[in-house]
Amino acid sequence: xxxxxxxxxxxxxxxxxxxxxxxxxxxxxxxxxxxxxxxxxxxxxxxxxxxxxxxxxxxxxxxxxxxxxxxxxxxxxxxxxxxxxxx
Numbered sequence: 001x002x003x004x005x006x007x008x009x010x011x012x013x014x015x016x017x018x019x020x021x022x023x024x025x026x027x028x029x030x031x032x033x034x035x036x037x038x039x040x041x042x043x044x045x046x047x048x049x050x051x052x053x054x055x056x057x058x059x060x061x062x063x064x065x066x067x068x069x070x071x072x073x074x075x076x077x078x079x080x081x082x083x084x085x086x087x
Contacts, residue, residue: 011048012078016071018046020064034063 021031028046032039044050045060052060061068 009075009078009082010051013071013075014046014048014052016074017052017060017064020066021046024064026064031060031063035059 028042029039032042045052057071058068061071
């Protein structure tokens with residue numbers, strides 16, 4: 001049940017978050033300022049060096065004016081494609 005930060009599902013979520021950051025026109029530094037963290041934290045989350053905890057994920061989404069449910073949907077769709085329904 002554990003997912004490594006290097007898992008395909010986690011990579012899909014990271015790619016989604018990065019794409020949404022870029023869509024918003026934010027640099028890593030700009031987003032880090034909104035989150036009140038070092039830019040290296042955002043960079044490490046996006047490159048998979050650091051795992052994103054659920055509460056951090058919610059704050060990350062809020063900083064990008066995203067509904068966290070949209071990110072959860074990305075994860076669920078990824079699991080469905082792998083025939084791993086979440087129940």
